[in-house]
Amino acid sequence: MTDYRASFDAAIAFSNGGDLSVHGFRVDLPGPAAGESEIAALFVASLGLLMTDTVELTNVRIFAEPHKGTRGGPSDSASGRGSAGPGRALVSGRLVELGRLSGDGGTCLEAPGGDLAAVPLGRTVDVPAVVVRVAGTARPVGVGSLAAFDVRDHAVLLHTGGSGGHGLTVEAAGWLVEQGVALVGTDAGSLDDGAHADGGDGGARADGLDGGARVGGGARVGPLAREVLLGAGVPVVERLAGLESLPPTGALFTAAPPRLEGVGHVPIRAYARIPG
Template sequence: MTDHRASFDARITFGNGGDLAVHGFRVDLPGPDASDDEIAALFVASLGLLMTDGVELDNVEIFAEPHKGTRGGPSDRAAQAAPSAGGALVELTRPPGGGTCLVAPGGGLTGLPLARTAELPAVVVRVAGAGVREVGVGAVAAFDVRGRAVLLHTGAPGGGRLTPEAAAWLAGRGASLVGTDADGLDGPEGVAGSAALDVLLAAGVPVVERLAGLDRLPPTGAVFTAAPPRSEGAGRVPVRAFARVPEA
């Protein structure tokens, strides 16, 4: 099913005084026929605005685009339900030889709990098609990442380098795992020292590289698994990654 979003200009007035104007704001929609009132309600919910008195929309455009996880939107509501044993399984491993792998903290798998890699609620951070070369704090800050697998959908093997600052933000807020469909978190240049991979591993956060199929996952609500084999002495190992997507 095709996702839809809306772009619009808006002016909000508040019951306790003041107003707010935005231009080109975007929200996820439940469908292509959403009314202006529905879009206005999604806009207010997405920002968590209180004491809203009125919303005026202008230049509304509705178009097909994957959901980004607007707070209070259709994908967010689906994610509020507890993960279910039902739903379709989605393959997230690249074809044989593609190299999907897990990088374990501490240089080995011995101390990596299974709970850090299996049946994790997932959030998908989409930057694919946006021309973004770096994924910074602003791209991940809207998500509740505690106890979750944070999956970066960059859309390109060499795209979407995670900044060290964003890696520190994710680790500091309790992300269980970070994954990417790129060849690595630090981009083709392989930045060393304070690179994102180093930051996450130092904080005990495992990383999964070279994922596939993230475009088939909703922004929130899927359950992610990339459990490594039971072995010792290996810091980077092949995995079969997959996700269970809740039924609509």
């Protein structure tokens, strides 16, 4: 079987300020038909670049060459991407409350298919967590904010600081599904809050790392990110609290709902266990 790689120049801008340029960078590809969006995500993952806002690729060239083991790429066995996660061992550790009181809107879980009874415990109990910090930025959460993390069989928790405008883009939701995410949560009031707002001249983003499901004036086009996730069997948790107390990785997240048949949305008590 022939392996393929890509060579390219890239200009990266970060949501917390600063930028980076590279020339002649190479990554392993899953096949010769990989598009610029996929190449950009592999590039961000290979370097572990956090808070990536935009990536612009130029001089892209795809060619046959044996894989070198790009981090997060198709031949990286160490990352666990593309393979089933290991069994979870029982651990002790400090518990951190992550739920809001019901009087403050309350932390809620929405179940795929509108049926809480069908949600597997493996998606909601002691799930390894990835905390993606986007507080202080003013853009929706795109693939660039996520690609540095190994999210397979993980709960991806968006730490927005509770402010608006940090909704998950449709493209990012699709990427999470492809990567095998277990659950997606946010401390914002809605996972889709601001994800379809234009915030500028109405033009769609063309950097390949941010969902463009919007038109001038912020009108919605196509499905919401939550619909993409729920349609793929991924539970959604909203209005979390205390995410600033969690490390970026290493915590175990629990948001187990009651087993109610035919009920799709319910308040829950969410918490995390920090081993150690």
